[in-house]
Amino acid sequence: MTALLQARNIAKHFGGIRALKDVSLTINAGEIYGLIGPNGAGKTTFFNVITGLYQRDGGDIVFAGQPLHVESPHEVTQAGIARTFQNIRLFAEMSALENVMVGRHLRSKGSVIGAVLRTATVRAEEAAIRAKATELLAYVGIAGKAGVRAASLSYGDQRRLEIARALATEPKLLALDEPAAGMNATETAGLRALIEKVRTDGTTVLLIEHDVRLIMGLCDRVAVLDYGEKIAEDVPAVVQKDPRVVSAYLGVPYEQ
Amino acid sequence: MMQDQKKKVLGIALIGVALAVLPFVIGMGFGNAWIRMLDFALLYIMLALGLNIVVGFAGLLDLGYIAFYAVGAYIYALLASPHFGLHWPLWAILPVGALIAGIFGVLLGTPTLKLRGDYLAIVTLGFGEIIRIFLNNLNAPVNITNGPKGIAGIDPLAKNIEIFGYPLHSLYLIYYLFVALALLIVFVTMRLENSRLGRAWVAIREDEIAAKACGINTRNVKLLAFAMGASFGGVAGGLFAGFQQFVSPESFGLFESIMVLCMVVLGGMGNIPGVILGAVVLTVLPELFRQWAGPMQMAVFGQTYIDPESMRLLLFGIALILVMRFRPMGLLPSSRRKAEFEHAEEGAQA
Numbered sequence: 001m002t003a004l005l006q007a008r009n010i011a012k013h014f015g016g017i018r019a020l021k022d023v024s025l026t027i028n029a030g031e032i033y034g035l036i037g038p039n040g041a042g043k044t045t046f047f048n049v050i051t052g053l054y055q056r057d058g059g060d061i062v063f064a065g066q067p068l069h070v071e072s073p074h075e076v077t078q079a080g081i082a083r084t085f086q087n088i089r090l091f092a093e094m095s096a097l098e099n100v101m102v103g104r105h106l107r108s109k110g111s112v113i114g115a116v117l118r119t120a121t122v123r124a125e126e127a128a129i130r131a132k133a134t135e136l137l138a139y140v141g142i143a144g145k146a147g148v149r150a151a152s153l154s155y156g157d158q159r160r161l162e163i164a165r166a167l168a169t170e171p172k173l174l175a176l177d178e179p180a181a182g183m184n185a186t187e188t189a190g191l192r193a194l195i196e197k198v199r200t201d202g203t204t205v206l207l208i209e210h211d212v213r214l215i216m217g218l219c220d221r222v223a224v225l226d227y228g229e230k231i232a233e234d235v236p237a238v239v240q241k242d243p244r245v246v247s248a249y250l251g252v253p254y255e256q
Numbered sequence: 257m258m259q260d261q262k263k264k265v266l267g268i269a270l271i272g273v274a275l276a277v278l279p280f281v282i283g284m285g286f287g288n289a290w291i292r293m294l295d296f297a298l299l300y301i302m303l304a305l306g307l308n309i310v311v312g313f314a315g316l317l318d319l320g321y322i323a324f325y326a327v328g329a330y331i332y333a334l335l336a337s338p339h340f341g342l343h344w345p346l347w348a349i350l351p352v353g354a355l356i357a358g359i360f361g362v363l364l365g366t367p368t369l370k371l372r373g374d375y376l377a378i379v380t381l382g383f384g385e386i387i388r389i390f391l392n393n394l395n396a397p398v399n400i401t402n403g404p405k406g407i408a409g410i411d412p413l414a415k416n417i418e419i420f421g422y423p424l425h426s427l428y429l430i431y432y433l434f435v436a437l438a439l440l441i442v443f444v445t446m447r448l449e450n451s452r453l454g455r456a457w458v459a460i461r462e463d464e465i466a467a468k469a470c471g472i473n474t475r476n477v478k479l480l481a482f483a484m485g486a487s488f489g490g491v492a493g494g495l496f497a498g499f500q501q502f503v504s505p506e507s508f509g510l511f512e513s514i515m516v517l518c519m520v521v522l523g524g525m526g527n528i529p530g531v532i533l534g535a536v537v538l539t540v541l542p543e544l545f546r547q548w549a550g551p552m553q554m555a556v557f558g559q560t561y562i563d564p565e566s567m568r569l570l571l572f573g574i575a576l577i578l579v580m581r582f583r584p585m586g587l588l589p590s591s592r593r594k595a596e597f598e599h600a601e602e603g604a605q606a
Contacts, residue, residue, distance in 0.1 A: 051469065077471035085469075091462035094455075102459045106471030108452055112480065115451030116444050122451070129452070169471050 004029040004064060004173055004204050005050070005081075011058030012042075012049055019045040021228045022059070027173065032195065032205045034219035034236070036212070038248055041225040043208045044086060047177055050206075051083045052076035064172055078106055082171035084162040086178045086208075092151035096142060096161050099150050100133035103168025136164040140194060156187040163194065167203070174198060175206040180214050192218055216240060224248065279431045291427045295499060297539040298434035299492050302441050304519040304535040305528065306488025309445065311517065312526035312590075313454060314481040315461025317377040319513055320364070320384025324486040326391060326508035327360050328353040328493025330401060333503045336411040339402060343411055350494050357490025358483040360387075365482035369475055372464070384513050391505040406504025413498035430499060437495065441488055445528055448484070457481055458526075522579050524586030533587050545571045 005027040012020040019042045027033045037043050048054040050061065052073040061068040063079055070076055082103075091099050108129055114122040137143050140160040145153060153161060159179055166174055176195070180188045192214060199205050209215045215222060216236040223233040226248040232239050239245055282290045307321045331353040335344040364383050368376055395403030414429035448454050456477045459467040468474050497503045515538065523534020549564035549571070562570075579587065 053465070053469075072473070072475075073465075073468040074471045074473050077469060082471075083469055085466070089463050089466035089469075091459050091466065093462055094458060098455060098458075102455050102467070102472070103470050105452060105456055105459075110452040112448065112453060112484070115453060116447045118447060126452075165470060 002029050003027070003062075005206075006062040007046075007050065007059065008061070009059035010046065010049055010056055010061070012045055012054060012056055019228050020049065020056075023225065023228070023230050024059075025223050025230060025233055027204060027206060028221075029172075029204055030199065030202070031220040032199050032207060032218055034215040034222040035206065035208045035225065036210070036215055036222060037225035040227075041248075042228040043225055044177060045228075046225065047083070047175060047206075047208060050076075051081055051175060074106070077169050077171075080170075080172035081175060082166035082169045082173070083175040084159070084166055084177055084179060086181065088155075088158050088162055090150040090158055090161060090165075092149070094150055095147050096137060096150055096153065096157075097130070097133050097146040099161055100136050100164050100168050101129050103136075103165040104129045104132060106169050133164075133168060136168055137161075139167070139197075140164040141190070156183055156190070159183070159187075159191065160194065163198075167198070171203060173204045173206060175208075177208050178210060179207070180209060180211045188214060275435050279428050283425075283428070288425060288427055291425075291431060293540065293543055295427060295430050295434055297536050298431070298438045299496055299499070300516065300519060300535040300539050301438050301532050302434075302492040302495075303489055303516050304523070304531045305438075305441050305445050306485045306492070307516050308485075308520050308526065308528070308531045309448070309457070309488070310481050310485040311520055312531065313449065313457040313461065314478060315457075316478065316481065317373060317380070318364075318482075318485070319377045319381040319510070319517065320387070321380070321485070321489060321516055322508045322510075322513040323364075323384040323387035324357040324360055324489030325493040325496065325512070326387055326503075326505075327357045327486075328490030328495075329497040329503045329507070330391060330407075330493075331356055331490070332494035332497035333407040333410050334400070336498070337407055338409050339407045346413060346494075346498065350491055353490040353494040354487040355490075357493065358487035360490075361482040361484075361486025362479050364486075365479045369478060381510065381513075384508075384510060388505050388508050391508070401505075404505060406502060406506075408502045410497055410501040410503070412501055413495065434495060437491065441491070442528060442532070449528065453477065453480065518576065522576065522586055524588040524590060527586070527588055527590040530586050530588030530590070537587070541575060542568050542572050 003026045008024050009022045010020050010024070011018070011022060023042070023046060035043050035046065045054065049056045052070040052075060055070065063081065066079070068076070068079060091102060094102070108125050110122045110125055134143070134146060137146055140163050142153075142157050142160050142164070145157060150158065150161060163174070163176070163179070180191055183191060188211065195205055195207070195218060207215065207219060219236055221234065222236050222239045224231050224239060224242070224245050231244045231248060232242045279291050279294060282294060303321075303325060306324070307318065310316050310318045310321070332349050334340055335342050335349050335352070364380065368379050371379060391401045392404050394401040401407070412426065413433060414426040416426050417424050417429070456467065456472045459470065459472060460474055460477060464474060519534040519538045520531050521534070522538065523532065524530025545568045546564055549562070549567040550560055553560045553562065
């Protein structure tokens with residue numbers, strides 16, 4: 001099994017608060033990798049460091065065999081990491097289809113002059129963008145909502161749309177920040193099927209989640225963060241029984 | 257499909273004929289002053305469409321937009337007047353003006369890339385004033401702009417001519433020139449709106465962080481918006497200088513920036529027909545008020561209580577408030593959503 005993403009000794013601090021302390025972890029190609037931890041453990045910070053939203057204060061990242069130099073998030077996306085957001089960030093006034101079309105920006109080239117002259121190349125590219133976006137909407141199961149304004153979609157559909165938009169950038173690694181937050185049981189089951197489908201079709205998945213049942217059932221391996229440190233990393237069955245994990249989540253058993 | 261094509265061609269032909277005869281109708285009915293107004297309306301359409309790229313599409317609130325108009329106007333003034341003794345032709349100057357205004361757009365955009373909303377508005381407002389103050393003071397030690405006195409004697413855009421023995425006032429020729437350039441700008445803007453870059457602009461307006469996460473290089477795309485908007489302003493400025501044959505810094509104050517912004521907002525931000533309507537309404541309405549306010553008071557009260565000039569601004573303000581109260585999205589709000597919705601329905605039926 002080859003490593004897709006290797007993070008070594010990642011550190012990040014905000015003023016005096018050390019949000020991440022030497023976190024190292026390896027995500028293998030083709031797996032669904034879970035990242036869990038209590039609130040404030042540093043999950044989203046780690047996520048933002050990997051996706052370029054934050055600049056790391058230490059450590060290095062190797063992605064797909066290349067060191068990941070992060071100046072801006074769009075470069076990370078270019079390298080092949082796409083993400084969704086904990087509190088959904090869609091282009092509210094654009095239609096679902098347009099949202100996904102924006103995701104194709106990186107994989108298309110149309111310039112100002114091409115757009116104004118509407119050259120054959122640009123027309124073909126636009127048609128391809130539209131076709132790909134339509135296909136992705138169907139892929140995530142909201143084909144019928146193409147023309148609906150993103151803000152008017154149901155919560156579950158917004159989550160799906162965000163995934164479709166991320167997939168439009170053709171990522172090697174799809175990073176999902178609490179995708180099941182606020183979903184009911186049916187929606188969560190649907191999401192789980194979707195994530196499994198994404199993996200089967202060849203995209204590695206990094207998943208931050210609070211829903212422990214979802215994580216344990218879905219992930220191949222799980223890392224646990226607590227106070228900015230990695231306290232465990234293994235298959236779900238082992239992590240679940242790790243005493244440090246249990247104490248981080250449930251507190252230390254009272255002993256006399 | 258053929259039917260639609262035919263309708264489209266017919267529609268364009270009708271608009272073309274209407275635009276061609278419009279100045280003659282207005283000229284015969286109301287006189288040359290109104291053709292002049294029409295020419296001004298076209299200038300403002302160009303300006304408003306340029307600002308619409310920055311404010312309407314990319315969502316970057318720019319309160320100093322008139323600076324680019326000023327740059328274009330002064331470029332024309334310097335290259336075609338006795339001031340430096342240069343007399344370049346119009347077609348050589350306009351591209352230069354557009355290019356230099358575009359560079360100024362990037363100059364404004366670069367330091368403000370991380371600013372949004374109110375903060376960006378303040379910086380752009382300052383930028384607009386800086387340009388105006390520069391123009392006011394660049395007469396010493398080397399006299400470039402001739403300071404507050406402005407530059408006079410600029411080469412006219414067109415002269416009065418005779419066609420088959422009929423005299424044709426230069427205002428008509430200027431009208432056709434302005435219509436052609438305004439149509440070109442409308443065309444470019446429409447093409448850009450429905451392109452990869454247009455979508456990127458709207459994405460930045462809606463959510464900049466998400467746009468970055470989608471792989472959009474927000475720095476370049478924003479600078480492009482500033483540059484495009486500014487270059488349209490530069491073209492309009494050049495035309496303004498040739499039209500007035502005189503430029504001075506006082507034509508490019510904050511009030512003008514606000515006025516153009518009003519056209520964009522009142523017409524319907526981000527919607528091209530809306531912005532055009534906004535520009536026309538806000539050019540014509542104040543003039544109508546100016547012309548009617550005096551006679552109307554005379555007719556009703558027998559004497560003039562309020563000076564028509566101040567009345568004009570009062571009525572103008574009331575009109576703005578009414579529009580914002582009853583049509584907060586503008587006179588013609590963006591049809592982006594509607595168009596996309598219809599497209600999806602067509603797709604579903606096919």
